[in-house]
Amino acid sequence: MRRSVGTKRGKSDERTRRRICQTRPGGGSMSLLQRLLLVFLAVGLLLGVVLIFTYDVVKVDWVSFMEIQPSYKPMESPLPVAAQSIPVEGAAYLPGQGAPVNPVPADAVSVERGRIFFSQNCVQCHGATGDGNGIIGGALVFPPANLISDVVQSDPDGALFLTISNGILGENNQIHMPALNENFNVRDRWDIVNYVRWLKANPPTQP
Numbered sequence: 001m002r003r004s005v006g007t008k009r010g011k012s013d014e015r016t017r018r019r020i021c022q023t024r025p026g027g028g029s030m031s032l033l034q035r036l037l038l039v040f041l042a043v044g045l046l047l048g049v050v051l052i053f054t055y056d057v058v059k060v061d062w063v064s065f066m067e068i069q070p071s072y073k074p075m076e077s078p079l080p081v082a083a084q085s086i087p088v089e090g091a092a093y094l095p096g097q098g099a100p101v102n103p104v105p106a107d108a109v110s111v112e113r114g115r116i117f118f119s120q121n122c123v124q125c126h127g128a129t130g131d132g133n134g135i136i137g138g139a140l141v142f143p144p145a146n147l148i149s150d151v152v153q154s155d156p157d158g159a160l161f162l163t164i165s166n167g168i169l170g171e172n173n174q175i176h177m178p179a180l181n182e183n184f185n186v187r188d189r190w191d192i193v194n195y196v197r198w199l200k201a202n203p204p205t206q207p
Helices: 002-023 030-055 106-120 159-167 186-201
Strands: 175-177
Touching: 106 186, 159 186
Parallel strands: none
Antiparallel strands: none
């Protein structure tokens, strides 16, 4: 009778030790958490290989950010204007109707506004005096125009306005001057025209 009780007690102790070994780290088979971690690692590794393959080999553009999407770069021709469309600030001129008439008086306010716009956006190419000797003018393939020359000054205000608005396009669509109709609104462009007129008789003093 005593041996039977001792045998049962020994078997019970053995089962208890097995349970303890299974619950201890490193003891017995892997726990459910360890199995899940291995599954996640395997799936993540497989997904990484697939993404690298599609991006570097297949060239799938699966990344979409504003800075890498198709867009017009600086100095490129602007998007064509839709047929029968009118700018939100009103029609600056009507195609096929000739050069527009300057609606902005060349007063001190307009000239000063034009001077500010010119110094911020035009002086780099055309120079402070408008003679085309700007700081980067000499490095350009197509030299900037001399704005105070008789050739330019003989053009009507509307022609200067159209040049500022649409730029100058040469052979094979080579850009001699970028269009600035997206840089300045209609009033700003007329102010620049008035300043170019004023610049001929009032060249700024060079430092």
